[in-house]
Amino acid sequence: MKDEVQSPEERSATLKGMGCSRKRVEDVRFTQGRGNYVDDIKLDGMLTGDFVRSPYAHARVLSIDTEAALAVPGVLAVLTAKDLEPLGLHWMPTLAGDKQMVLADGKVLFQGQEVAYVVATDRYAAADGVAAVEVDYEDLPVVTDPFKAMDPDAPVLREDLAGQTEGAHGPRRHHNHIFTWEQGDKAATEAVLAEADVVAEEMVYYHRTHPMPLETCGCVASMDKVTGKLTLWGTFQAPHAVRTVASLISGIAEHNIRVISPDIGGGFGNKVGVYPGYVCSIVASIVTGKPVKWVESRMDNLMSTAFARDYWMQGKIAATKEGRITGLWCHTTADHGGFDACADPTKFPAGFMNICTGSYDIPVAYLAVDGVYTNKAPGGVAYRCSFRVTEAAYFIERMIEVLAIKLNMDAAELRRINFIRKEQFPYQSALGWEYDSGDYHTAWEKALNAVGYDGLRREQAERLEAFKRGETRKLIGIGLTHFTEIVGAGPVKNCDILGLGMFDSCEIRIHPTGSAIARLGTISQGQGHATTFAQIIASEIGIPADDITLEEGDTDTAPYGLGTYGSRSTPVAGAATAMAARKIRAKAQMIAAYLLEVHDDDVEFDVDRFVVKGAPERFKTMKEIAFASYNQAIPGVEPGLEAVSYYDPPNMTYPFGAYICVMEIDVDTGEHAVRSFYALDDCGTRINPMIIEGQVHGGATEGYAIAMGQEIAYDEMGNHKTATLMDFFVPTAWETPHYTTDFTVTPSPHHPIGAKGVGESPNVGSVPCFSNAVHDAFRPFGLVQSHMPHDHWRIWKIAEDLGLHV
Ligand code: PCD
Numbered sequence: 001m002k003d004e005v006q007s008p009e010e011r012s013a014t015l016k017g018m019g020c021s022r023k024r025v026e027d028v029r030f031t032q033g034r035g036n037y038v039d040d041i042k043l044d045g046m047l048t049g050d051f052v053r054s055p056y057a058h059a060r061v062l063s064i065d066t067e068a069a070l071a072v073p074g075v076l077a078v079l080t081a082k083d084l085e086p087l088g089l090h091w092m093p094t095l096a097g098d099k100q101m102v103l104a105d106g107k108v109l110f111q112g113q114e115v116a117y118v119v120a121t122d123r124y125a126a127a128d129g130v131a132a133v134e135v136d137y138e139d140l141p142v143v144t145d146p147f148k149a150m151d152p153d154a155p156v157l158r159e160d161l162a163g164q165t166e167g168a169h170g171p172r173r174h175h176n177h178i179f180t181w182e183q184g185d186k187a188a189t190e191a192v193l194a195e196a197d198v199v200a201e202e203m204v205y206y207h208r209t210h211p212m213p214l215e216t217c218g219c220v221a222s223m224d225k226v227t228g229k230l231t232l233w234g235t236f237q238a239p240h241a242v243r244t245v246a247s248l249i250s251g252i253a254e255h256n257i258r259v260i261s262p263d264i265g266g267g268f269g270n271k272v273g274v275y276p277g278y279v280c281s282i283v284a285s286i287v288t289g290k291p292v293k294w295v296e297s298r299m300d301n302l303m304s305t306a307f308a309r310d311y312w313m314q315g316k317i318a319a320t321k322e323g324r325i326t327g328l329w330c331h332t333t334a335d336h337g338g339f340d341a342c343a344d345p346t347k348f349p350a351g352f353m354n355i356c357t358g359s360y361d362i363p364v365a366y367l368a369v370d371g372v373y374t375n376k377a378p379g380g381v382a383y384r385c386s387f388r389v390t391e392a393a394y395f396i397e398r399m400i401e402v403l404a405i406k407l408n409m410d411a412a413e414l415r416r417i418n419f420i421r422k423e424q425f426p427y428q429s430a431l432g433w434e435y436d437s438g439d440y441h442t443a444w445e446k447a448l449n450a451v452g453y454d455g456l457r458r459e460q461a462e463r464l465e466a467f468k469r470g471e472t473r474k475l476i477g478i479g480l481t482h483f484t485e486i487v488g489a490g491p492v493k494n495c496d497i498l499g500l501g502m503f504d505s506c507e508i509r510i511h512p513t514g515s516a517i518a519r520l521g522t523i524s525q526g527q528g529h530a531t532t533f534a535q536i537i538a539s540e541i542g543i544p545a546d547d548i549t550l551e552e553g554d555t556d557t558a559p560y561g562l563g564t565y566g567s568r569s570t571p572v573a574g575a576a577t578a579m580a581a582r583k584i585r586a587k588a589q590m591i592a593a594y595l596l597e598v599h600d601d602d603v604e605f606d607v608d609r610f611v612v613k614g615a616p617e618r619f620k621t622m623k624e625i626a627f628a629s630y631n632q633a634i635p636g637v638e639p640g641l642e643a644v645s646y647y648d649p650p651n652m653t654y655p656f657g658a659y660i661c662v663m664e665i666d667v668d669t670g671e672h673a674v675r676s677f678y679a680l681d682d683c684g685t686r687i688n689p690m691i692i693e694g695q696v697h698g699g700a701t702e703g704y705a706i707a708m709g710q711e712i713a714y715d716e717m718g719n720h721k722t723a724t725l726m727d728f729f730v731p732t733a734w735e736t737p738h739y740t741t742d743f744t745v746t747p748s749p750h751h752p753i754g755a756k757g758v759g760e761s762p763n764v765g766s767v768p769c770f771s772n773a774v775h776d777a778f779r780p781f782g783l784v785q786s787h788m789p790h791d792h793w794r795i796w797k798i799a800e801d802l803g804l805h806v
Contacts, residue, residue, distance in 0.1 A: 011607045016546065017539030018753065021690035024528045025546075026263075035263040038218045041233050043291040046220070047076065049281055050126035051300070052116040052133045054108035057144070057375040057718020058157070059137040061104045064116055069132040074125025076288060078133060079117040079280055081105040089279055091160075092249055095272070095497055096349065097168025098178070098340035099160075100378060102276045107140070109157055109338030110377045111720050112303030117280040119292060142718040146312065146335040146372040149176040157338065157373045168340075169349040169371075178340050178371035183354040184431045189366035192327035196318030200406040204398045205787045206391045206767075208310035208335070208376070208712040210302055211383040212730060213525070215265025217305050218295030221281040225289055229256050234278060236261045236553075237271040238563025239523055241500060243555045245274055250282060261553035267525035268702070269381040270306045272343040272565050302723045306343075307376070307712050308383030310335040311353075311391045317399045323407050325418045328357055328365040328430075330395060334380065336371050341378035343565070344387045345495035345502060351387025352486050354431035358396035359440050359484045359656060360418040365430040375718045384699055384763035386487045386566040386652075393483040397768035398785065401480075401775060405784055411772075412453060415482050416444060426749075433486060435654045436748050436756075438682070443744045444482060447658035447680045450742060453478075456662060464780055473668050476675075479661035479773025483765040487757035488571025488653045497562065503648040504572035505559035506580045508537060510641040512630040514623035515547035518577065521561010522569040523553040527695070527759055529569060532687045533577050536753060540581035541588065542608030542622045559644055567655075567757025570687070571748070576647035578752040583643035587629070591641075592620040594634045653748045653756035657681040659700075659765045663773040667804050670796030672708065672774070674737035679765065683758035684747045692758050693741050699762025700739055705731050706763075707770035709791040729789070778802060 006014075016022045029035055052064075066078040081103040084090040091099045104115040118129035141155045148154060156162065156175045165172055169179035193199055219234035230252055236242045239259040247254040264271065277294040284292040296305065316329040334350060336342065344351045350369035357365050382388065400418075404411035419440040420427050427435040460476040467475060492501030505521040518537055522529065530550040538545040552558060561573060585605060592610035593600040596618055603610040610625070612618040620628075628634075629641040662675040679696050686692055709729035713721040722728045747754025767788075774790045775783060781802045786794070799805055 008607050015538040015542060015544050015608065017535050018685065018687050020535060020688065022531055022535060022545060022688055024531045024691065026528060026530050037215055037263050037265055038220060038233055038235055039295050041220045041262065043220065043222060046291040046293055047119050047121060047284070047288060048123045048126045049117050049119050049284055049292050049294040050123070050130050051114045052118065052130050052135065053304070054104065054111060054113040054115050056108055056137050056139050057111045058109060058140040058142045058155070060107050060140060061115065062136040062138055065134040066116065068134065069118060069129040072125060072129045072132050074121040075118060075129035076121070077119040077284065078129065079103065079283060084283065087283065089249065089283060092274060092279055094339055094341040096340040096342040096344060097346065100339040100341055102279045107159065110375055111718050112377060113338070114276040114304070117284065119284045119288060142375045142716070143176070144374055144376060144714045144716060144718050146333050146374055149372045149374050150174050157375065176373045178336060178373060179349050181349045181369045182367070184366040185364055186366045188364045189327045189329050192364050193316055193318050193329060196326055197321045198406055199316055199318045200399065200403040201316045202399065202402045202785045204313045204315055204395050204785065206309045206311045206313065206394050207788050208307050209383065209706050209710050210307050210712050210728070211268035211270035211381065212302065212728065213266030213268050213270050216296035216298060216301040217271055217275060217277065218293070219278050219281050220291055220293045221285040222291035223285040223289070229258065230282065231258045231260065232282065233260045233262055235264050235271045237267045237523060237525065237565050239553050239555050240521060240560045241497060241563060242274065244500065245498065246282065259555045261523045264523065264525035267565065269308060269343070269383045269565055271525070272381060273306055273341055275305055298725065299723045302712065302728055303720050304377055306379035306381040307337065308379065308381055309391060310380070313391065313395045315395060315399045317403050319403055319407065323409050323414050323417055325360055325362050328362050330356055330367045332369040334369055334371045335374050335376065336380050337374055337376035337378045339378035340371060340380070342380035343382065345489055345497060347494065348387060351382060351389070353388040353392050355389055355433060355484065355486045356392035356395050357429050357431055358393060359420060359482045361420045361424065362430055367431055376714060382566055384702055384760045386485060386489065386760055389485055389760070390764045390767060393764045394768045394771070397481045397483065397772060401772055402784055405779060411480050412448060415480065416441065419444065434651060435484065436651055436750060437746050438484070438654060438656055439744065439746050440482060440656060443656065443658045443680055443682055446742065446744060447660055447678060451660045451676070451678050473666060475665045475667060475777040477663045477665055477773035477775070477777030479663065479769040479771070479776060481659045481765050481769040481772060483657055483768070485655045485761050485764050486652050487567035487655060487760060488649055489566050489568055490572060490649045491651065492648045500562060501648065502562045503646050504561040504568065504576050505644065505646045506573055506576040507559045507644040508580045508584055508642060510543070510584060510626045512627050514543060514626040516543055517549045517551060519551045519558040520573045520577065521559050522564040522573040525564065527569070528691045532691055533574065535687050536574060536577045537581050540578055541585050559646070567760040570755050570757050571653045571751060572647055572649050574755055575649060575752050576645040579645035579647055580643045583645065584641055587641060588622060588625045590637060591625050591628055591634060595620050595628055650750045653684065653751060655681065655683045655756040655758060655761050657761050657765045659769040661769045661773045663777065665774065665777045665795060667799045670792035670799065672795065676740065677737050678740045678742065679762060680742040680744065681758060681761050682744045682746050683761065684745065684751065684756040685754035686743065686745065687755060695759050696741050696762040697739055699760065700766040701731055701736050703763045703766030704737060704770055705729055707767045707788055707790060709789045711789050
């Protein structure tokens, strides 16, 4: 038999299990244009909905006249807040404990806000209908600056909250104040700052940006009046949570709602929240009895759904003369726009911003975050970061550079002497986290050696001299970053969203012939889950990954899970997958022992079979065991071979990485060229190295965009200035730098397969790395801090302000 001549290594290779760069199975359909996205869904009699949006950032809505719109051929209905009010749906809860208008209720709070919903036979008729709706506005004073929003006489933005001194996260100090969130030891930190040899202080601003997935947000709602069942297809990163929220706010019983996330063209946090488009489409389908589709345009997407960042982080970092960090202080002003529509775990109104001590052993720290309303779009979502981790990483990695300048030290050395040491793990951080594992020094040395750090510094110094002699107009900047991520929310005891604990799940069924189907509570948006999760099962139970179908995103069939964001799929659902597989393996062991007529303990697992200990010629393959489980009556054992696991992780996982960027900067034009970008990632046990590399390329490219040009900008009247791709920078292959990827492996001690997340790491790590490179180029001329994005104009302006132009 072929089987018997194969070595365990050969058998293992056929499985394409963990560690294999298995080709992405989903790409067969994606590369042939056979993906099935929301906009591909076409149902009989399907209608289209579109929004009338506010041209004003702050205005009272005096009247809405829908008569002309209803006369437009093809327009069937126009919904306004008045129509939704009797259903209690004119406002909806946000995931952050605030509430948000579904349709303008008396006033509008940001440009692009949803005012009326036009339902028509097709997209064109809907657009004509939108144009025909007449809205009378009275404009109100606009606040776009979060600091001015807190002035005593600032206009009241949220009249619905008038007089409310308590918010979802404690006391409100002002009519535009949302919450204050404090972590750490304020008094102890201030005492350290007062006595420190050196204190560096800086305002670090992480500008407003947007996840901008290639596919915008959208849904199709279909209410079947005969069965009473609502089916909702949508670009949902958390389909089960959407089902529960839809049931809670609509009153439709949860079993009568089926939520399906089909293929998703990128999520990046944009598709976690619940948007007015979903609510209006559901109502419209109930009212018209027809399926209703709503798909955002690019402008709708950039203007109204889920911005990211917009954190003003005032920092103080204290150290000894030798550079030992003794304390960290941070006060953040968080601009949330018109509604607090962050998607953070309930107890974390500023997400995991308290990971801002980074990779360093900082004895005391204090963090306070004040959330503020302004006349901008709502959101504050985790754009490729685990709930404000990018902001935290940017903050600490800038503060380290600022401190290095103050100490006149090399920033690589300053990092090295402050890293948490390997033997300190599990490490208790001053702001309350328990880092599971890490080996920062090894990663750092590997990175510095790989790029030839000392040589680079020499070259940089020579270039500087040449610049001073007038022989060149280009400077070299070396950007350094060592980041620590925190991903994999749960545990349930700390993390919930709207009371739903953040566990995740996997259900595996083995078919009689030994192939399988696995269903998870998560949902891929391009990450390649169908490829990687099958690899976990392949290694755990010895069924080839190619024989395993993986399904996600249908709430009627998948086990309940909290979805995919915050790089939680591998840490949580990946763990559930391994645990479910292990349950199957345990049952398979009993069956094998029975068939081989030995005691359970006398067989052992060997790649794809159970073998009698000491008698390698006596074995049962998983295929044989699967078949037996369906036809051979084994006393006391139920037929079938399947298992489910709901996994509540004991802790988060803490991936980390060392990134180094070398950039050339043209002082006269402000243009830059990324000469090299080296990214070392440690995500514990690696499931699919090729997918990891792809994740790093994608995340670093998004980071490049953010650091070097991408921005959601408003003028002082609250006009959105970057709502098209002419203004909002998205790099193409032309601008995208070349990346060199590398890794170390420090497994997570509490994860069943030792894996940590990786999807977000490159965004978290690359933004400070690019930004630090720009700053580093100008360090010899006295630049300490300047704000992103470092577009050509801003870089030119740095040089201008430093007097470098002749
Ligand atoms: N992995 C491996 N190994 C390891 C880890 C991991 O292999 N160790 C892989 C997995 O399996 C997958 C990936 O990798 O596949 C990823 O993973 P993770 O990290 O776990 O993550 P997830 O959960 O899955 O996902 C999420 C993420 C996020 S979060 C984001 S943003 C982004 C990322 O993911 N998104 C996206 N990536 C991506 N990609 C794509 N393509 N698309 C998209 O959209 Mo947030 O929070 O939402 O913001």
